[in-house]
Amino acid sequence: MKKITFLLIFISAACHLQAKIPGLITYQGRLQQGMVPANGNKNILFSIWDSESGGTEIWRSDLQTVHVTNGLFNTYIGLTTSGGFSSISNINWDNYDTAWLQIRVETEILSPRVQFVSAPYALISKTVVSNSLTPGKIRKGWGLVPAGTIMIWPCSTPPEGWLECNGTLVNKSAYPELYTALKNSGASCIYGENITQFYLPDLRGYFIRGWDHGAARDPDRASRTDRGDGTTGDNVGTRQDEQFKSHYHTDEGCYNTGLYDTSGSGHAVYIARSTTTGWEGGSETRPENIYMMFIIKY
Helix, strand or coil: CCEEEEEEEEECCCCCCCCCCCCCEEEEEEEEECCEECCEEEEEEEEEECCCCCCCEEEECCCEEEEEECCEEEEEECCCCHHHCCCHHHCCHHHCCCCEEEEEECCEECCCCEECCCCHHHHCCCCCCCCCCCHHHCCCCCCCCCCCCEEEECCCCCCCCEEECECCEEECCCCHHHHHHHCCCCCCCCCCECCCEEECCECCCCCCCCCCCCCCCCCCHHHCECCCCCCCCCCCCCECCCCCCCCCCCEEEEEEEEEECCCCCCCEEEEEEEECCCCCCCCCCCCCCCCCEEEEEC
């Protein structure tokens, strides 16, 4: 037996979320002996390890007899009484950054181990026991949106877990993670605060500009105004008023004075003139646009 080629792996064990879901992994593989697809019954043992080689054995299956037809087989991994291990659903996956599947066919251990990389049931659980899912059971960074993330929302009411970026004062105790994010690693909210409350960023009616951050693309970066905590200049959250880039228009020409040269040439006398154009446009400079709501995760 030379190798197993994975055709499909679905993990339906509880990984990183506590939920009532099957404690099994559906497994389909292709087994070859040399260059020839295997056939008949084969004894297979699955085990899970915490590293690609060596390491600690996390779990081991019972020895399974699997029927192979033209190299293809299907089986389940999960329930076991082997080696003192229980069901795969009892593994505390939060204890492991990675997990690797090792396969033994008859007496031969196939190499290399294969890393588990997806968990559909865990990512979107069909049912969750009431009050079983708490912030402490969710590993930070596993597809979660961090507090302070700002997004564009196409409706007039923010979804659950979000607030409008409207400059409102909100309680620190009600939104502790958002308050921590908006402190920007400092001692207070960068948009302003008082003893018990802090200000949300106010993005109503504004266009968003990327922070210059030393790139020198904003020639007026040093004159940007207070973001809320007294900070100005080239810093996140500072503001600028609307402005035209400096320019001018002239209408140059000359006009006939109605007088003639008195030297005897008979030529008319012309005088150069310069005038300004009339007023045009509206109350601001803007591109074609559409209203959306900026919302912030708390």
